[in-house]
Amino acid sequence: MAFLGRGRDDEEARPQSALELAAHPEADPGRLASTVTGLVENLLDTGIDGKGRFDSAQKVADVKRAEQATAEGAVDAVVRQHLKLGAAGGFVTGLGGFITMPVALPVNVLEFYLVATRMVAAVASLRGYDIKQPQIRSAVLLTLVGADADDLLRKAGVLSTGRLSNLAAQRLPGPALMVVNKAVGFRLLTMAGKKSLTKLGKGVPMVGGVLGAGLDTYLLNRIAAQARHEFPPRNTSH
Template sequence: MSRHEKKSSEAEPSALEQRSVDLVTRLLKVGIDGLGPFDSAAEVARAARAEHPSTESAVHAVVRQHSRLVAGNGFVTGLGGLLTLPVALPANVFGFHVLAVRAVAAIAELRGYDTTKPEVRSAVLLTLIGADATDVLKSAGLPTGGRLVALVTSRVPRPVLMLVNKGVGFRLVAKFGARGLLRLPQRALPVVGGAVGAGADTVMFRRITKNAEHALPPLTAGAAQAVQGPA
């Protein structure tokens, strides 16, 4: 291998790493904290709680609301077909995951989790990658299991959480590429691409929220105190 090739191969992982870190940073900032007119997850949770009598009915309302938003995002970004695909596909993928993060974080808030806590924010990210979350937790040396309560009720060192977030970012960046290639033939057709985008995004979103509802159950009093920390 030449010196130039060696330098290039060494630069690729760091570029991917930076993309992964940038992605999760943006998802957390916009999806959980909100940006401009885009309400934060806590605000979404408060609005749902004000309109619905029980926690679970509020959770279902958040899922329904964001399902409509996800479908609309997928439809609009797929309308232009091949001509707009280079711009529309990245916008669609990022928009989808921002909405997914906000929905999951709102569910977490409704069930007693504090989404300002770094452990809870990492748990929200982990729900985006399904079964891959086990591998990410294992590689960070954290307990694995079907639920994330063990993570959010622990005091995890910040470098470990950064490793978790980076692991999620790696998988999402890889998934972005694969997802775009799989849907490319259908999305290349104007209008048809919109319908394909809306349908596929809604199915994927429902899968994520169902995973989140299982992985982040309502906190018990003891678990809630552990998450909030000592008074």
């Protein structure tokens, strides 16, 4: 599932190129900026709104809400579903060892963030937030970078909001949100490069698959915990 590059730029923005750019951003700043824009657009368009067989965050939230007795039960179910997806992706990446990793790794790293985006957005929806609202969509992306979110907001000239869900109250204009989103995109590419290096050290067939599944599950669990914190139920005080 390629979610870097659109239309005629597809060939220039393959996932492999994205990881190379993350490792050497100084090599082509213009192309890096284009890649970041494509990454952010696709995380928002596919990760939140869904595309093809990849259901939207709202649909996932609605299905789990219908299956569970409470909203919090649905949140737990959403997290479990996405942890399984993350584990499966990580296992497949490491399953073939170094032979298949050059192809599988870039796809896995980027699809990891696609799954994480949908998970966070679904949690936000179940907690009572409008994930169609631009500020909430930016808050979803910021949740992916964890403790770095406040730093990115400061660098983008946005005042710290406490919890990221409070971005909605600031009514930030579109240009400001674009700056925030691009800052997240740059940080995600950097994180993707580090994640790749970690997995390259686990290139033993089968063993690599188990370790890859464990790493992706661990990282998704951290993002899920961050999502629960950043998007508290709307009927409680922030």
